[in-house]
Amino acid sequence: MNLQLRPATTADIPAITAIYAVEVEELVNTYEYEVPDEAEMTRRMLDITTRGFPYIVATLDDQVAGYAYANSYRARIAYQWTVENSVYVDARFQGKGVGGALMQALIDECTARGYRQMVAVIGEPTNTASIKLHERFGFQLVGIFRGLGRKHGRWLDTVQMQRALGDGTESAPTNE
Numbered sequence: 001m002n003l004q005l006r007p008a009t010t011a012d013i014p015a016i017t018a019i020y021a022v023e024v025e026e027l028v029n030t031y032e033y034e035v036p037d038e039a040e041m042t043r044r045m046l047d048i049t050t051r052g053f054p055y056i057v058a059t060l061d062d063q064v065a066g067y068a069y070a071n072s073y074r075a076r077i078a079y080q081w082t083v084e085n086s087v088y089v090d091a092r093f094q095g096k097g098v099g100g101a102l103m104q105a106l107i108d109e110c111t112a113r114g115y116r117q118m119v120a121v122i123g124e125p126t127n128t129a130s131i132k133l134h135e136r137f138g139f140q141l142v143g144i145f146r147g148l149g150r151k152h153g154r155w156l157d158t159v160q161m162q163r164a165l166g167d168g169t170e171s172a173p174t175n176e
């Protein structure tokens, strides 16, 4: 299959919304209960891209197979060189290298934009695929918060992972 990456556009919203709907309804990789509609997913995409963060789709034979974006980790100004990542691959296309390709592209884009740390917030410790994916790309476990979330009738522990981008903490940012 032909795997390609490109910046997401609003034309990708129906596919992205469908991928995310499964995560919201069936899984705990997002701590959201209600499936956002296409208008809300469009609003979120434009909010991310207009603030200068990368939002990428992966296609397999021209069909959207997954997407990834970076967003601010926290709003307070001192966090401005830190991003949080999100990577979602359609269940039908998992295990084919899509998530890895998206992760590499997201790391490259965020490094090029001068960000220094990437944080992953993973919905529960049993998400082996996500934890292994992050380990493969140099993320280290920071810790596990106990019971931060509750969904599908159970308490959720939240895995925090992190990797440096570019110089990390070795130098001051040029845009300070």
Ligand SMILES: CC(C)(COP(=O)(O)OP(=O)(O)OC[C@H]1O[C@@H](n2cnc3c(N)ncnc32)[C@H](O)[C@@H]1OP(=O)(O)O)[C@@H](O)C(=O)NCCC(=O)NCCS
Pocket: 023, 029, 085, 086, 087, 088, 089, 090, 093, 094, 095, 096, 097, 098, 099, 100, 101, 120, 121, 122, 123, 127, 128, 129, 130, 132, 133, 134, 136
């Ligand atoms: C996590 C996820 C993005 C991985 O995407 P993917 O396209 O299946 O991953 P890839 O095929 O590119 O695999 C890349 C690496 O991830 C790891 N990985 C992926 N699936 C795995 C699995 N089921 N078990 C163990 N490791 C796995 C491996 O390290 C793999 O590298 P390798 O093939 O060299 O061993 C995908 O499973 C997914 O979308 N899951 C649901 C949403 C989610 O958890 N997103 C992350 C939120 S933080």
